[in-house]
Amino acid sequence: MTSVEEIRGKVAEVLPGVRKDLEDLVRIESVSADPARRGEVQRSAEAVAELFRAERFDSVEIVSHDGGAPAVIAHKRGPEGAPTVLLYAHHDVQPENDHADWDSAPFEPTERDGRLYARGAADDKAGIAAHLGALRVHGEDLPVSVKMFIEGEEEVGSETLPDLLKAHQDRLAADVIVIADSGNWDIGVPALTTSLRGLVRVDVEVRTLTHAVHSGMWGGLVPDALITLSRVIASLHDERGNVAVAGLHSGPAADVEYPEERLRAESGAAPGVEWIGDGPVVERLWTKPSISVTGLDAPKVAGASNTLVPAARAKISMRIAPGDTTENALACLRAHLESHVPWGATLGVTVVDTGEATAIDATGPAYDAARAAFTEAWDGTSPVDMGVGGSIPFIAEFLEAFPQASVLVTGVEDPDTRAHGANEGLHLAEFERVVLAEALLLHQLGRL
Structure with missing residues (x-):
């Protein structure tokens, strides 16, 4: 297949079957965080493996490491001497949480207003479907050799991924x-x-007492743990909302305009809420550190006794900028907390998890091919080099395991996808462009 129009036509031809396969995958409740649905995660891996076998891959295998979730590895040979392309996605999904928050059943794909709604419809079973669609466009005339790696535990931190990459x-x-x-x-x-x-x-x-005591008898002399913890938390930002932890890295971001109206709509900020921090919006979101408190352990207001709270806990989530390391960031955060605990209170810091930041060198022939393919698929609109404020730690694992490879990070999501939340949805017209772009990319790579 040599012409863009031929590839476009083939995309339209294969898309209905690709959508059916996506919907079948979505119906499998492969929630990796739920031990009760471990069997569903296995069933999901088997369904993915069957899809690759149906595409006549030379080898298809379900693998795991040390009790980790099942991943699928497959290989299909292309022309002699052609580049080899590894296509990654993951088949596990986030918990759906309260079904009452969904406008339709979370594991029953439902189309409304040009979107397909369901848990995993976008993140990331649509990634699997996009890969399949691009492969079906080329059929037996595959321009490159293809390897598939479909992970089964991305939504729970990819704990065994480094070992899987090493073993295979x-x-x-x-x-x-x-x-x-x-x-x-x-x-x-x-x-x-x-x-x-x-x-x-x-x-x-933080702990200030060995046990709770009467607030009237001891208030005014003994600090309670909630007031103490509040002062520690307040020290993490300056008056303008910039992170106040010394020693963290910051850097510049791409020159991308993020309009105020769109920012408010996508962030869900309540009316009248002001933005925190200084500098360009995309730097604050992509290339500067951020610190949030995502949980508190303390007595509830309803039913609280009139006593000084002896101990209180907070979960602190810190995002670190590309160019920084988790080792440095953790050391800086510890030092800050230790130096800002007032009144001699006892401080305890327990690491929950970490993930390295990623900066990709987006230059070279593979990136040139990707930009050309994306521009064609989106009818002349060139791709933006985008940062992401969230973390996908496994990308750093790929960069470390395969330092000579060009790593392209793409996807099917858009600003209203609502991945991880209720009413996760895939924009179907954009999905078609994603399939076309990947088919064109394989075509371009085969010509290198």
Whole structure:
């Protein structure tokens, strides 16, 4: 297949079957965080493996490491001497949480107003479907050799991924790696993700008493743990909302306009709420550190006794900028907390999890091919080099395991996908462009 129009026509031809396969995958409740649905995660891996067998892959295997969730590895040979492309996605999904928050059943794909709604419809079973669609466009005239790696535990931190990459490194080695687990800048505007912040999460506990005591008898002399913890938390930002932890890295971001109206709509900020921090919006979101408190352990207001609270805990989530390391960030955060605990209170810091930040060198022939393919698929609109404020730590694992490969981070999501939340939805017209872009990319890579 040599012409763009032929490829466009083939995309339209294969899309109905690809959508059916996506819907079948979505119906499998592969929630990796739920031990009760471990069997569903296994069933999901088996369904993915069957899809690759139906495409006449030369080898298809379900693998795992040390009790981890099942992943699927598959290989299909292309022309002699053609580049090898590794296509990544993951088949596990986030918990659906309260079904009452959904407008339709979370595991029954439902189309409304041009979107397909269901848990995993976008993140990331649509990534699997996009890979399948691109392969079906080329059929037996595949222009490159293809390796598939479909992970089963991305939504719970990819704990065994480094071991899987090490154990199967020869089988996964490639010239180009396409990771379909990110998104596009907007409807009608494609993107290549070139930076992601890292993550450090800790549980912080302060203790001021060995046991609760009467607030009237001892208030005014003995500090309670909630007031003490509040002062520690307040020290993490300056008056303008900038992170006040010394020693953290910050950097510049791409020159991308993020309009105020869109920012408010997508962030869900309540009316009248002001933005925190200084500098360009995209720097604050992509290339500067952030600190949030995502949980508190303390007595509830309803039914609280009239006593001084002896201990209180907070979960602190810190996103670190590309160019920083989790080792440095954790050391800086510890030092800050220790120096800001008032009144001699006891401080405890427990690390929950970490994930390295990523900065990708988005230059070279593979990126040139990707930009050309995306521009064609989006009818002349060039892709934005986009940062992501969230963390996908496994990308750093791929960069470390395959340092010679060009790593392209793409995806099917858009600003209203609502991944991880209720009413997760896939924009079907954008999905068609994603399939076309990947089919064109394989075509371009085969000509290198």
